[in-house]
Amino acid sequence: MEAFRSHTGVGIPLRRSNVDTDQIIPAVYLKRITRTGFEDGLFAAWRKDPSFILNQPAFAGGSVLVAGPDFGTGSSREHAVWALMDYGIKVVLSPRFADIFRGNSSKAGLVAGQISQDDAELLFKLLENEPGTEVTVDLEARTATAGTLVISFDIDDYARWRLLEGWDDISLTLRHAERIDEFETTRPSFLPTTTAR
Amino acid sequence: MGRTLAEKVWDAHVVHRAEGEPDLLFIDLHLVHEVTSPQAFDGLRLAGRPVRRTDLTLATEDHNVPTLGVNLPIADEVSRTQVETLRRNCAEFGVRLFPMGDREQGIVHVVGPQLGVTQPGMTIVCGDSHTSTHGAFGALAFGIGTSEVEHVLATQTLPLKPFRTMAITVEGSLRPGVSAKDIILAVIAKIGTGGGQGYVLEYRGEAIRQLSMEARMTICNMSIEAGARAGMIAPDETTYEFIQGRPHAPSGADWDAAVEYWSTLVTDEDAVFDAEVVLDADELTPFVTWGTNPGQGLPLSAAVPDPAVMTDDSQRLAAERALEYMGLEPGTPLRDIRVDTVFLGSCTNGRIEDLRAAADILRGRQIDPGLRMLVVPGSMRVKEQAEAEGLDAVFTAAGAEWRSAGCSMCLGMNPDQLAPGERSASTSNRNFEGRQGKGGRTHLVSPVVAAATALRGTLSSPDDLVPATAGR
Known part of the structure; x- marks a missing residue:
């Protein structure tokens, strides 16, 4: 997993609450056998509407998604995080995240920063009034800066540490690679092995 | 203080332990199939990681495989893609695979034990909830998700939070015609589908000790239906005898060392379980489910329950919904329920002993002309053995269909499915809505109840049958 220090990209104001994982990526996309390529499933139903935020040219290539409260509720599908990341989203800012989604995010390398409802409102207004505004997200400082607006976000220490260091679950375990080697010598x-006999 | 069997196996596999972190456990055997592995292999590829221990990893094709025409390409596109992807991944990463048509192919939980790679005291995982089957050997075996599959492929370990332990003691002896399936259905009916949550179950007591390995596997297999992480049975002479001589069993000095270790794998007398449940095998009769979860079961002699008299609101609601889906009226004797389909097979009851028990009932008789019976061996080896014993001829002479190995109608990922409204007596493990096909209705039963039901056309036990020769 890539380490995350800071990121600057166009902010996308998604003024909706309770964006559940079925909206983020519908079940029909879960039949696939790959770990990548889910960008076409992202918000699949909403994207059929030409006026949907992601279909507006000013937000094309946006990478900092700002959403209403209770983002990522519903099914535990890890594909929701994959779809966002495959599309190019690096950061989601929301006043409240579903637990499983938040956990899945830090595992996969997506920054899920919690902001206050008031700050969300300020960001929405700014990004809607000046489409294409870039947002700089500094994970170290836990701040998001857009124009003159500077807001802080919350992310738990463990998730932040993992993201800053670029630790996914497997690399975390592989820190103990020597212990695993050692254990193997004592078996x-x-x-049995599965080697053909 | 003494330790339980589960705790002993856990402790023997701790690679890393630190305050505030889950234990990192070494995994002795990782079984892989086509449905839950594609993204795990793709994750490895993205990160440029190899499979750490290909020699502790084994793959087979089971969930999607058709049970007819196994030498032809799979017609269904999604199924074919999953199977072909597994083949590519195994070739690329160097994992041993038993593809369709291979002599060793079969349901992953039948293949492991029959090869002898399932042994006491091991940690065994697979991206499949019925991995608990292998606990019958005194292994700590449980299902994992796709991210965990990738984690095990990359590191041969898993970070795990500790579990609680529950003793399920089954005293006494089973009566003839009553089997392991009836024990586990009775256990689940007693503790509920969530009763085992957070626990590893250890089945013990006289009735368990008397069971064959096949029967013990049936019980451990369905631990997950009680919500448990895993089920275990302490190894004994029955276990050793089953393993000895199998292709991957230890031999010579290794055998002696193994048996010496295996004999320590018992719960200490002063060990304390977090919970205990006791059942009397003498009181058990054939059990069947009437609803849409495996906890909704009753003795075959009972009638469909009346939700109106249930005091627990959530139970009543669940029962009302279940009866509506199942198309059943309260008060109907379970024995009067007519079925269209009988399915004998699955990782729960698709082993040779299960086929023998059913064939013994069917021998010299004809199944009810109004129904179809599918017999699907758990593995190609089971099929081969059954054919060597002439069981296939017994089934086909009785009017049943003899198929090739796979998960088949247990979950209907292949063409073996119930049509909407069709009703089955099934030796599988889940009677969920739509599990065996959209709109299909499932009654979980033992192999002998399945066979007796096939003969009479309604849910039946062998006791309901007139002796085969009596009428002549």
Whole structure:
């Protein structure tokens, strides 16, 4: 997983609350066998509407999504995070995230920053009034800056540390690679292998 | 203080332990199939990681495979893609695979034990909830998700939070015609589908000790239906005898060392379980489910329950919904329920002993002309063995269909499905809405109840049958 220090990209104001994972990516896209390529499933139903925010040229290539409260509720599908990241979203800012979604985000490398409802409103207004405004997200300082507006966001220490260091679950475990090597040398010889006999 | 069997196996596999972190456990065997592995392999590819221990990893095709025409390409596109992807991934990463048509192919939880790679004291995982099956050997075996599959492929370990332990003691002896399936259905009816949540169950007591390995696997297999992480049975002579001589069993000095270790894998007398449940095997009779979860079961002699008299609101609601879906009226004797389909197979009851028990009932008789019976061996080896014993001829002479190995109608990912409204007596493990096909209605039963039901056309036990020769 890539380490995340700071990121600057066009902010996308998604003025909706309760954006559940079925909206983020419908179940029909879960049949796939790959770990990537889910960008076409992102907000699939809403994107059929030409006026949907992602279909507006000013927000094309946007990478900082600002959403209303309770983002990522519903099904635990990890594909929701994959779809956002495959599309190019690096950061989601929302007044409240569903627990499982927040956990899945930090595992996959997506920054899910919690902001106050008032700050969300300020960001929405700014991004709507000046489409194409860039937002700089500084994970170290836990701040998001858009024009003259500087707001702070919350992210738990463990998730922040993982993102700053670029630790996914597997790299976290592989910090103990020597212990695994050591353990392997102590395994009894009678244990089976799957090698053809 | 003493330790339980589960705690002993856990402790023997801790690679890293630190305050405030989950234990990192070494995994002795990782079983892989086509449905839950594609994204895991793709994740490895993205990160440029290899499979750490291909020699502890084994793959088979089971969930999607058709049970007819196994030498032809799979017609369904999604199924074919999953199977082909597994083949590509196994070739690329060096994982041993038993593809369709291979002599060793079969349901992942039947294949492991029959090869002898499932042994006492091991940690075994697979991206499939019925991995608990392998606990019958005194292994700590449980299902994992796709991210965890990738984690095990990359590191051969898993970070795990500790579990609680529950003793399920089954005293006494089973009566003839009553089997392991009836024990586990009775256990689930007693503790509920959530009763085992957070627990590893250890099945013990006289009735468990008397069971064969096949029967023990049936019980551990359905631990997940009680919500448990895993189910275990302490190894004994029955276990050793089953393993000895199998292709991957230890031999010579290794065998002696293994048995010495295995004999320590019992719960200490002064160990304390977090919860205990006791059942009397003598009181058990054939059990069937009437509803849409495996906890909604009753003795075959009972009638469809009346939701109106249920005091618990959520239970009553669930029962009302279940009866509507199942198309059943309260008060109907379970024995009067007519079925269209009988399914004998699955990782719960698709082993040789299950086929033998059913064939013994069917021998020299004809199934009811109004229904179809599918017999699907759990593996190609089981199929081969059954054919060597002439069981296939018994099934086909009785009017049943003899198929090739796979998960088949247990979950209907292949063409073996119920049509909407069709009703089955099934030896599988889940009677969820739509599990065996959209709108299909499932009654979970044991192999002998399945066979007796096929003969009479309504849910039946072998006791309901007139002796085969009596009428002549």
